[in-house]
Amino acid sequence: MGKPKSASASASASASWSALFGLGCFSSSHAGHSGDASGSGSGPKNAAKVASSSRPPVPMPMPSPEDLSLSLAGSDVLAFTVEELRVATRDFTMSNFVGEGGFGPVYKGRVDDRVRPGVRQPLAVAVKLLDLEGTQGHKEWLAEVIFLGQLRHPHLVKLIGYCYQDEHRLLVYEFMARGSLEKHLFKKYSASLPWSARLKIAIGAAKGLAFLHEAAKPVIYRDFKTSNILLDSDYTAKLSDFGLAKNGPGEDETHVSTRVMGTQGYAAPEYIMTGHLTTKSDVYSFGVVLLELLTGRKAVDKNRPPREQNLVQWARPCLKDPRRLERVMDRRLNGHYPTRAAQKAAAIAYQCLSVSPKSRPQMCAVVEALESLQALDDGAVEPFVYTAPPENQ
Template identity: 60%
Template structure:
């Protein structure tokens, strides 16, 4: 999971009008700065026409008075509950399963991060961003109402759920969807930098379609002649780009690095940081990156739970993408739009490969010989982190 660090006290909430993409590449339009910049503005001018405003009593009813057995997860932000909004909650409302996140007023995040989520998710509509259905800003209460993602987080399936098996094709599908979400944000008239890309912030629906969640740390990117925006360092250790950690200089390619870390986790089945392993293997990127350009060594460290589901050639190509994203030089990293194009080209081939595997009818047959001196297999048991839940709000 990783450790969150530093709060960016000088970040302003985004200010844009709602919009939907119109071009083939899902690039967003230019926006005007009319979104609420603080809680007072939000109460005076709700702002986002696609977002419902709920009372605290309505959300209390939707969660059966915030019943403990409906808790989906909890973290630095607060607690996330599963709920249902229907006729009993609001007359005329179509029955909708939701996830309701309640801000902990004494937690590590505050009104600024809460408002950032309202503004960013309130303005955007994209298949690979979690939909914000509504919010509550009543007295001291701060709640967000999202679409319910039935399969929980990628982190849960990849590292913590006993018996859960993410196939190669599912992992590549998730990688593509997450890449599309980032590419959409980066393609805005003023790019949006997500800033906290990690497995626990990628949520999955019942069909394992992936969507980005938790926009509390998102920030407007550079404009015009600007090469970067300067900010206090925030994010999660193990996923944050090295130049951002060192200088506070933030660009869209900082997100590309985080994507590379997650792609590496999907390939190898290990956490970005895992102190339960030998010391030289604590940091996944530092340990694995030198092996990514050596094909035989690479095949030894791939997640053995996927044996027989892919060709060595395809795995090597995906690893090459991860390696590019993890370049120490930000300019050496691809744009997310380029990553999407590459992964889309892989997708049809991956589907064909899995069909061939199914025709063979035996999981014991692989497309390459697994070396005998395989490096230690990834752990599939419990998380070393505290909040062992599907929804995380760090």
């Protein structure tokens, strides 16, 4: 492959972080990305249409590579050259191609002493190239670098480094061997996840959100969904893709007002209606994902009968009735789950999906409630044998 097209903790470094905000790495308008969540359509194409019909954005200066490097001083994030990442990915060979997202193509790579002399322990990485013609742009790329570069947690995917050279924008992450939760729940070739794995994933993702919400300056993730939850070889869940993340409201504020962005089916109703964003907006999205884990169904599925296309509308009324709950549980579990644990998980999802944000729990309370379910084993749980799909899928 020739030249790449261009590229898809500590919260204490707030001074340099804020300096980058002043340089315009964030605004209330994020053209593209996951799309308009308001229900007028979903996905990147719709987002592009909405963006084109709004007022033209005011040009804002972007930080230089030197500014970015300075803002990350003290972190362990590395600045790579394009040539180093060519070596790491074997010149972006198709045999290392993993997939493509909103940023652009993703390749598996290896950082060793050929890439960086002195590296003692070779590291498997995922390299994202930002496609400048794609649905996400420089601001989203920069948001990813800033948030993941300064926040470290076992349930956030680790940003190893980045490349900001000429027109090239690349991101280098730890390689997540199992891919996305979306793939495991909804791809036909994947083995069905057992109850124990689903609960572990839910707890890990909840811990990641709780960490963001409880940071010294809270972070609202804004695009919590199954495709943004990545799994390592042990099914440890880690949050990825911080292109839409925003700082939470200040001390004297109750919410952040912003243009509605995200993914249809996951966005909280009050956010869709008013553009008011709080950490409770993320809690709602978590409830949708927990519902997907319980039912094995997508948040929005146009291939189902009309009454079943919106998962929350179809399943939420069943969550507090044990007999009705059994009918909406994922059939691929074959009944191999602890009944009481499933009922309690459904009750947690029901509360997270409350129409009133004030009625939704804090994520720290969700973590505690989910962890308590690990001790409930009143149902037969079948041993899990995983059949690995091809490495690059």
